[in-house]
Amino acid sequence: MARTVADFRTNNKPWWCPGCGDFAVMTALQKAAAKLGLDPEKVVVVSGIGCSGKLSDYFNSYGFHSMHGRTLPAATGIKLANRDLTVIAAGGDGDGYGIGLNHFLHSIRRNVDITYLVMDNHIYGLTKGQFSPTSDPGHKTVTSPEGTLDAPVQPITMALATGIGYVAQGFSGDPNQMADLIVGAIEHKGFSLVNLISPCVTFNKVNTYDYYKENLINLAVDEKYDSSNRGIALQKMMETNELVTGLIYKGESTPLEDTLPGYDNNPLVKQDLNIESDRWFKAMQKFA
Amino acid sequence: MARTVADFRTNNKPWWCPGCGDFAVMTALQKAAAKLGLDPEKVVVVSGIGCSGKLSDYFNSYGFHSMHGRTLPAATGIKLANRDLTVIAAGGDGDGYGIGLNHFLHSIRRNVDITYLVMDNHIYGLTKGQFSPTSDPGHKTVTSPEGTLDAPVQPITMALATGIGYVAQGFSGDPNQMADLIVGAIEHKGFSLVNLISPCVTFNKVNTYDYYKENLINLAVDEKYDSSNRGIALQKMMETNELVTGLIYKGESTPLEDTLPGYDNNPLVKQDLNIESDRWFKAMQKFA
Amino acid sequence: MKKEVSWVVGGQQGEGIDSTGEILAAALNRLGYHIYGYRTFSSRIKGGHTNYTIRISTERVVGNAEKIDILLAFDQDSITRLGENLAKGAIVITDADGKVSIPAELGINHVAVPMTQISKDLGNTLMKNTVGLGVSAALMGLGKEDFAAIIKEQFERKGEKVVNLNTEAFMKGYQFIKDASIDLSSTELLPGDGKRRYMMSGNEAAGFGALVGGCRFLAAYPITPASEIMQYLIKEMPNYHGAAIQVEDEIASLIMAIGAGYTGVRSMTSTSGPGLSLMMEALGYAGMTESPVVIIDVQRAGPSTGMATKHEQSDLYEMVYGSHGDLARIVLTPGTVEEVFYDTALAFNLAEKYQVPVIVALDMALGLCKQTVEVFDFDTINIDRGQVMTEEELEKLGSDFKRYLLTENGVSPRSLPGQKHGLYLATGVEHDPSGHIFEGRENRVKMVDKRFKKLEGAAKELKGHSLEYLGSENPDLLTIGWGGTKGQLTETYQTLKEEGYNVAHLHFRAVSPFPKEQVQAYIYAAKKVLIVENNSSGQLGNIIAQAIDIDRNRVQKLLKYDGNPFIAAEIISRCREVL
Amino acid sequence: MKKEVSWVVGGQQGEGIDSTGEILAAALNRLGYHIYGYRTFSSRIKGGHTNYTIRISTERVVGNAEKIDILLAFDQDSITRLGENLAKGAIVITDADGKVSIPAELGINHVAVPMTQISKDLGNTLMKNTVGLGVSAALMGLGKEDFAAIIKEQFERKGEKVVNLNTEAFMKGYQFIKDASIDLSSTELLPGDGKRRYMMSGNEAAGFGALVGGCRFLAAYPITPASEIMQYLIKEMPNYHGAAIQVEDEIASLIMAIGAGYTGVRSMTSTSGPGLSLMMEALGYAGMTESPVVIIDVQRAGPSTGMATKHEQSDLYEMVYGSHGDLARIVLTPGTVEEVFYDTALAFNLAEKYQVPVIVALDMALGLCKQTVEVFDFDTINIDRGQVMTEEELEKLGSDFKRYLLTENGVSPRSLPGQKHGLYLATGVEHDPSGHIFEGRENRVKMVDKRFKKLEGAAKELKGHSLEYLGSENPDLLTIGWGGTKGQLTETYQTLKEEGYNVAHLHFRAVSPFPKEQVQAYIYAAKKVLIVENNSSGQLGNIIAQAIDIDRNRVQKLLKYDGNPFIAAEIISRCREVL
């Protein structure tokens, strides 16, 4: 069935501030879903806590508005329970790279087929402007009055170093590119990350649209860039300080679903639980 | 005062299995402490939960036997509270790279001057042989009867990608080299990691002493290797699958202690808390 | 002219509603009024209704009034949400642009003021709030000069021009009311006493109390409604050469604080419910290693994410019973901004003297509401570090130092890392008196008992502190509350007493250790008991029932869990029913 | 000849003590004896004393015996630790190498058997345990043929030679006793009934119960003493096409299980205290989103890391009160291996029918001890998925589906992701009946009440299940216990009853929802009450006190928290005192 963006819209009025980058992310996700012809009921958007986390309330599909930092374990449980679903996890930079960094890296290792969208605004938006793990060094906020002291997380570098199979970066200034990158991520079999530079117009006066327009390099227009080579990708990230957009790396990947013993094509959720006593008697023999 | 290894010994009989790699780690740490002429009372060994975590009970110094996966926040609190102390965190691969991975990476970013020793046996020892985050792909254990499915954590690569200032790898087969690497780590100002390949003779029949003796490359004997270049180090780790020993990378580093506003050379623990009422009256004026 | 007026400004988030309230409060404080300011807001940064209520009085007030006397309505929501709370004779101010309409059936005094127009005429629509301030000042019959000074202070860093424009905007609003002939009998205030007090929220009081109490280490993670505590401390700590940092999560924050506490620095973390839940493992570790540490929990509506910007008192169960195993801890439940200050400072003494984790419970209203307070009595605060050994004492013991020595009162002498002869292992594993891991049966029992024994000492010390009792010895009705309901319950008590009822009120300022004997005596002496709590389970009520034989027929509960604090009037009317 | 014998083998960890016990138990099971096997061990992999106790009886036994009849002492610790527990007439076997010495004052029957020598003579010192088995079989007067079969089974995969050598070692040990003229009156067993039963630990029963109950998803993290549950399920799950995985930590494990539960798969995690504490935030999330999920907590001695290999029942507080906010949950407390099986299966029905998190509490002894059980009654287990909507039902509703519909009993119809017309948002934030985030006051109250209302239904369903009452209606003494103390308390009851006392026993098989009325009736009917718990706070006792008016003078407590389970004799003697 052909899908349109409207299929993924709800009547809920977004609570985001006017101009917030998250609007573009939502639109891009809706476009991507339409392009892929997904059925809303076959999609679960798992979101975290943050301004970004509200996405799941505005996107027309099943939604799972999780805990702060815990989108990925939730998405993992959902996907393994029903592999027929398209599972998209979405959250903020604080959510995913701060409190949730552990799950992020272990999810890359586990390689379940979920797509992770991080709405990266380099700030804690919902809690009103504290620095985040991706905040630039020296960024002054209510919790870093003299500027942040921690070295920023380099999420893409980390993801590459941990062996991710698909990683891309989009920017709210270009929702069409975003949509394409998300399409690629959803199509990729295995864990994928699309880091989405989504400016917070209210609390982050450093990493603004203008700042990014000036500084972002679009890899798509660089014909020499080879997105199938992890080493080159890593190199590029170091050179550019991750200030790029486009597909950064895509490689081979075998999702956990294909290696988990006994796990088959019929989703767990559809398995018949009513098993004859006979079989249980046999199972009990193992304890004899 | 000149120190000997004996200064760092206790009367507690280690509970490790005969042949366990952790004995060598303890000896190496004792040697390093003696070499550095540390005072036992000026050292805190913060350990995790695991066979490895027992180190703090056998090493003669202050000890803080923490929770599973939580050595680094504890070490951070201790060091910031008293910067005159030498703070050494020590734990297992499960402890540090599994449940504790979040703190590991955020600690690198924070760069407090602590030394982190991971006794990496590629297995959960104390809980009797489940696979760990560093277990080789396909390793069969009680929780991976058909072999592990998760891609192993590459701790050194991750640490390098996150911006660590000092990282080295030792092997229980060579406690002298271990000791030297630990000396370097303690001397380094800022967060340092020494990953210590410390075979579990009871539960890990794959990553044995023999296996490592065959497969480890000693970087120290490679004259061309440049341990002051992060890019080269990363490259090397990818090429060798991290099967090296020696100093991998050492670079510039400014510890948090030197940038934290108002934090001075006089350790927090020595600050006089009795402040005259006068000063508090003034402080209260801010609320007028 | 009235002793008390309740003023509210309502509008869309991000429109300067908060700062309008803040400026008015600051001005009123200068004039010597007592103030209680309450903000309603939602988990949304811009847009969505928000309102700021200020209760202004010539006497001390804590908690909201039942009815509104002046409502500055910048959006329609202000009318729909607050309309029913208007007092008789209340005045509602709207902008003359007519965007906000007043349903006729409300039957109120409505004054449309061309606030936006005035502002526009001055060249900037942003000043409509300032016009509203002028209107408000005039309605309350206040002198305009006092405001001029404040406006200057407030806008100074934006330059003289802004100051002048705002002053003018203020004056225009002020004059508008003076020129209109309005009956001000419901809104005009008796003069304040001219004594300038301090305006402080509970969160600020907690931060300040921590500093005064000797806290020099904080690690925390942002969370509504507790973030202000860390923000205050991050800002102030450099002046005291301490360390206050935002870290990766709540698990790390408590553990860092424990590490610092073990090392000998007074240390803390601050959080709200979801963070508290993440701290349960470390809480047990602090207990087992007998490391002093302070946790401030500013409660919000739960469970789970719940309602992050709504009020509740429902973490008591977790504070008292959370963490696996049998665990001793102290839980303080201050009831006012002043109590928050003193109790936070006290918490550090208790943590070090009894070598236990201490939780200080605030709730959202207490944490966020600004209130006028008198200057604190700093001389009453003395720092008692408990049994920290000196190097000399340790040297005398030689190698005989036992960190977990079994003593009469359960408290053992403590060495600090860095001290010679004081070496020991702090471990969450069961250990013997010298700190070594040991699982012997007798040792185990002794160590468990030792750790709980310490609470007996704490109970003794807290005897005069844990409970505050107001009123007659054999009341017909005893109300019981804990933490932030104190203001409303005190008001309830006073009102009923004035009405001639034989009532009393019991405020729990600490719940663990539980002051069993005293509570029992108070409850047994009362004919009827009403336990008032902002949660649905009746958590304190159940904790009381656990500790004492209670005749349930005499005990009733008033539980509110709609996300808002009590208003004294609600409690009063329930009390009248019960009486 | 005796109905019952208690046998213990003690030695150093890593020396094969466990497998010696396992082989003996397997053989005794074949012979038709009832068995209860208890292991003592420490957080150490090799070295350090360990022992394996097997209580062998011609009748069902649960829990250890008071005294030991046969002690196979391979190390000196076996004597120092267990010497005082020897029964009159007990026989102690040591190796003839003389390494283990017996203090004269013990005054016991000591037989030195050249176990190592025999083994050596056969060419391999590793078989001294097998020699010990032969000795044991002879002491109990058992037929050696039965053992031969088991030894064959046990060593088969190591090849015929090993089988033969071990058989020979066994026979030599057997013969040694036959040749020695020893008085076997204290050790010889009456014959078993020849009926082979099943040997199962509580952990295995939990894993098996989960599978039978329809669980097809487990995410967990290793932890003593719960790891066997995940290990069992990881091994077995492939046969049922489910997913069972070890993940990065306990936080992830519960959240994954909740995600799977939300999606419509019966799901669980298993852990022990420290893990449970890490799950507190997610527990609240499951409650708020009404997602079914099952958590098994195999308790160990706390708090903190505590004693990881020691027994306790002290997580009840956290299970019942943990997580911030007001939270409804179900807590089941099975008392025997059989109950663990049935209750784990039941937990999945309850979780789905009431859409709440369900915690199943085991304790270390219950989790690890192997016990003989009869074949389970699989026909009693039926899978009730609760109110899961079909696509057809959803289609009828059109866009009107309300996931959190307010209903009479609080339970709402549930759609599953993938179903058309069933779209909704599951959120930990307060929401309206359709699932949208909403913080309105009335809605809030209704939703809180709705979530608690569900427990009333659960309480009704569990009415006949939560409590088990044994004995007279108006007892002089009522003992009360929960979970794993059931065996010892049942034995206590039977013994006292046989002695002519008027006693009764009340076993809590579920603590939340709390079966208030029934408990009250039972307690009021008893002259005296003794609450028996393996913790220091008296956690269940306090929960009872919370719920009902209880005359504390009639109630006493027997609390054991030295890291070991009760022995019936301890309880019996305390009961006699109280009576």
Ligand SMILES: Cc1ncc(C[n+]2csc(CCOP(=O)(O)OP(=O)(O)O)c2C)c(N)n1
């Ligand atoms: C356990 C826990 N700790 C803290 C919070 C408070 N909190 C809510 S959102 C948030 C940070 C949001 O930042 P980010 O993830 O970057 O999202 P953004 O709002 O910027 O989109 C925090 C700390 C919480 N909800 N739960």
Ligand SMILES: Cc1ncc(C[n+]2csc(CCOP(=O)(O)OP(=O)(O)O)c2C)c(N)n1
């Ligand atoms: C919160 C928590 N979860 C689980 C455990 C159980 N546990 C103890 S040690 C350990 C793993 C040990 O593995 P590793 O860290 O590699 O140390 P090793 O024993 O191999 O040295 C686990 C899972 C625990 N103590 N706490």
Ligand code: SF4
């Ligand atoms: S605060 Fe920032 S991130 Fe949040 S909605 Fe507003 S602009 Fe977006």
Ligand code: SF4
């Ligand atoms: S189990 Fe392994 S890691 Fe643990 S002590 Fe034994 S050899 Fe060492």
Ligand SMILES: [Mg+2]
């Ligand atoms: Mg953000």
Ligand SMILES: [Mg+2]
């Ligand atoms: Mg390990």
